[in-house]
Amino acid sequence: MSAQKNTPHVVAFAFPFGSHPTPLLHLIQRLATASPGTHFSYFNTTRSNQRVLSKANLHVYNNVKAYDVDDGAPDGHVFSGNPMEAIEMFIKATPENFRKRLEDVVGETGMKATCLLTDAFLWFSVEMAEEMGIPWVAFWTSGPTPVSLHMYTDLIHSKFKENGNTKDQDQTLDFLPGMSAIRVSDLPQELLHLDRPFSRLLYDMSLALPRAAALVLNSFAGIEPIIEDDLKLKLQKVLNVGPFSSLTSPTPPSDDQGGCLSWLSNQAPASVAYLSFGTMLTPPPPELVALAEALEEKQIPYLWSFRDNSKRHLLEGFSERTKSTGKIVQWAPQLQVLAHSSVGVFITHCGWNSVMESITGRVPMICRPFFGDQMINRRLVEDVWGIGVGVEGGAFTKSGTVAALDLVLTKEGKKMREHIGKLGESASRAVAENGSSTENFKSLVGIVVSSHSV
Numbered sequence: 001m002s003a004q005k006n007t008p009h010v011v012a013f014a015f016p017f018g019s020h021p022t023p024l025l026h027l028i029q030r031l032a033t034a035s036p037g038t039h040f041s042y043f044n045t046t047r048s049n050q051r052v053l054s055k056a057n058l059h060v061y062n063n064v065k066a067y068d069v070d071d072g073a074p075d076g077h078v079f080s081g082n083p084m085e086a087i088e089m090f091i092k093a094t095p096e097n098f099r100k101r102l103e104d105v106v107g108e109t110g111m112k113a114t115c116l117l118t119d120a121f122l123w124f125s126v127e128m129a130e131e132m133g134i135p136w137v138a139f140w141t142s143g144p145t146p147v148s149l150h151m152y153t154d155l156i157h158s159k160f161k162e163n164g165n166t167k168d169q170d171q172t173l174d175f176l177p178g179m180s181a182i183r184v185s186d187l188p189q190e191l192l193h194l195d196r197p198f199s200r201l202l203y204d205m206s207l208a209l210p211r212a213a214a215l216v217l218n219s220f221a222g223i224e225p226i227i228e229d230d231l232k233l234k235l236q237k238v239l240n241v242g243p244f245s246s247l248t249s250p251t252p253p254s255d256d257q258g259g260c261l262s263w264l265s266n267q268a269p270a271s272v273a274y275l276s277f278g279t280m281l282t283p284p285p286p287e288l289v290a291l292a293e294a295l296e297e298k299q300i301p302y303l304w305s306f307r308d309n310s311k312r313h314l315l316e317g318f319s320e321r322t323k324s325t326g327k328i329v330q331w332a333p334q335l336q337v338l339a340h341s342s343v344g345v346f347i348t349h350c351g352w353n354s355v356m357e358s359i360t361g362r363v364p365m366i367c368r369p370f371f372g373d374q375m376i377n378r379r380l381v382e383d384v385w386g387i388g389v390g391v392e393g394g395a396f397t398k399s400g401t402v403a404a405l406d407l408v409l410t411k412e413g414k415k416m417r418e419h420i421g422k423l424g425e426s427a428s429r430a431v432a433e434n435g436s437s438t439e440n441f442k443s444l445v446g447i448v449v450s451s452h453s454v
């Protein structure tokens, strides 16, 4: 496409941490395929772009271009390893870093922005969009429950701020629509301690979301019906367009340098434990050791995505002794792994993308959440959908992990597989022709593309 002055120009801003930037880019790629006459600009920090774009195949789209924005870190800064440090520096650099880059890009290309489609966290986009007289579409990378909780921040905070660390961690949030399974202990810290920059960002987001032309989610209708209905009362438009993992077009390239898929093909059906804790975390050393001991004792074939080289030595003896039954890789093509018939259980931190991918692959989960929305997702997986189990005591011990493996691979596993089979079918129906997510996606195309006439 040759971009011209009056070409519709959708500008996407990514939140450059964890798995946030990738689903936004996938959404842009889908929109770019659906609307070849629209130009899409994807803004992300240099560091995050290096990681995300290497797996993105962007060169096949002639209407998508990626741009780097400043991450707020001084030149040569050495990060402490605490993820909050980088997040807070980035927050400090916003919105000026995005605003400045957007001005440059509009100047260079001559194409004014006609729609801002940004990570919902970047709430200031609504102010930029309103200044330009164009719509803001917010993309929420997690499920409906966490965003709904944010919409009740004031109420939750006033009720629990004194006992955020509390005596009554088991108290449920049954005073909120659709939240009767959620407990105080599941709440992200950002809802209880509002004085930190990241919490403030999310609070401001909750105030800004009603001004968004639409909230787009990587989820599917019916998965949390009461919450979806409640969100619809508060927001202009709620568009579930997922799960992204069920979509085949365009197919994300599989990055299988470790040979996971061929290894899986030599394993028995539903026998393998797949382990991954997402893009940001590694369980603490005692838990890694306990996990390895449990796998070894049960002689369970395993595929472990393990990126943290500083902790690799903890698994050395284990991986040597179990090399005929297990495989440790730096990165696994998780979507394809979870879709493989040999995988019987997913040991996960319950990041939303991982949960969606497990539902798509119909693989029950053993859950060890750490922070953010992960505890909520675990609660849904275990208590609402019955498609997995949390580890006893909330952290991996050898006996707790053995018990969870026994439960999922033998005793309760059949029931969980039935439940996840049904959810997986709903997900497939949602993204099929005329399915709810497909129709919502068409509405989204309408919003972002017709916005140039606003």
Ligand code: UDP
Binding pocket: 018, 019, 020, 276, 277, 278, 279, 280, 281, 305, 306, 330, 331, 332, 333, 334, 335, 350, 351, 352, 353, 354, 355, 357
């Ligand atoms: N992922 C992957 N291979 C790996 C580890 C992770 O493809 O070896 C992908 C996974 O498929 C998912 C994302 O990384 O799409 C992790 O997202 P999630 O929301 O589960 O966790 P986060 O990284 O945000 O904590």
